[in-house]
Amino acid sequence: MIVAVLGTGQRARDTAQRCVRAGHAVRLRGTDASDVMDRVDEIRRALGGDIAAGIDGTTGLESAVNGAEVVIDATDGDTDSHRAVVAETETMVGEEALVAVSDTSLSVTAVAAGLRSPDRAVGLNIVDPPDGDIVEVVVAEQTTAATRDRTTAFAEGLDATPVVVRDTPGFAALRLELATIAEAVRMVEDGVAGVRDIDRAFERGTSDRDGPLVRADRHGLETVLTALEDLAERLDERFEPPPLLRRKVENGQRGAVAGEGFYVWEDVTPTTGADPDPSVPTRDSEPEFK
Missing domain, CATH: 1.10.1040.10 (N-(1-d-carboxylethyl)-l-norvaline Dehydrogenase; domain 2)
Known part of the structure; x- marks a missing residue:
C-alpha cells in the first residue's frame, strides 16, 4: 500500500517509520528538502536492512499523494493550515483515498470541514510513538462507518491495537x-x-x-x-x-x-x-x- 505522510516533525517521522516497518511504501513530504532527507535518513538508520527501501522523500505534494491509498497529515500548524493542506490534497487523490489527521491538539471535525467529501476524513494517532501498540482512530462528525472500518483495519496492519474514540479535546x-x-x-x-x-x-x-x-x-x-x-x-x-x-x-x-x-x-x-x-x-x- 502507498502511504503519504505529510510533515517533517517528530509526529510525521514516527508515523512514517511505523508505516515503513509495516511494509508500506511511504512517501514523506515536507517543504524543505534538507529536512525531508534528514528525516528519511533517520528512519533508514532506525530500521536498517532492506526494509528501509520502503521510504522516499519529496517536497512536492502531488508527487507524494499521487496513487496513495492513505494520506496522513502530520504537519504542524493550526486548524486553518491543516484544513488548507487536506483540501489541496483532496484534489490530487482518488475518491477512495483515506485522509487522516494526526494531531491531538486539533478537532478532526473542524479540519474535515475543508473537504468536498468530508466523510473520508478520520483522525489517526499513534500512542507512545513510534513503537506504541495503541493507535487511536478518531471518528469526526463527518466520518462514515466505512471510513472508520478501513482505518481500523489499517491500524491493525501496523501491528497495533486500534482504539476508536470520538472527536473530543485530547481524545482518549x-x-x-x-x-x-x-x-x-x-x-x-x-x-x-x-x-x-x-x-x-x-x-x-x-x-x-x-x-x-x-x-x-x-x-x-x-x-x-x-x-x-x-x-x-x-x-x-x-x-x-x-x-x-x-x-x-x-x-x-x-x-x-x-x-x-x-x-x-x-x-x-x-x-x-x-x-x-x-x-x-x-x-x-x-x-x-x-
Missing part, C-alpha cells in the same frame, strides 16, 4: 495521560508519598511502563504544562495544572532534558527524586522545617 490516550500525571503531581504537593513511591504505586511492581512522574519528566514539564492548560481551556478545571508543576517550569526544572524535574537525571536515567520529595512522617519523626 492524551486525556488519561495528563489526568494521571496531574494527580501524581498533586500527590507530591500534598505529601502523600515520595516521588519514587508514587511511581511504584502506578507500576504495581510488575508493569513495564514508567510511572507518571518519570513520564512527565521524559515528555518535558513545559510540554505537560502547555497540554494541561490547553485541555483546561477546552474542557474544564479538572485539567488545571497543579501549582507545583508551574513552579518547576518557572524554576527551570523542566524534566529530563534539563537534568532535573521530579527526578534528578543522569544521562537518560532518573536517579533520586528532586525537591520536593516528601517522606511519610511517623510518630517519632523529626519535624520538617520549610
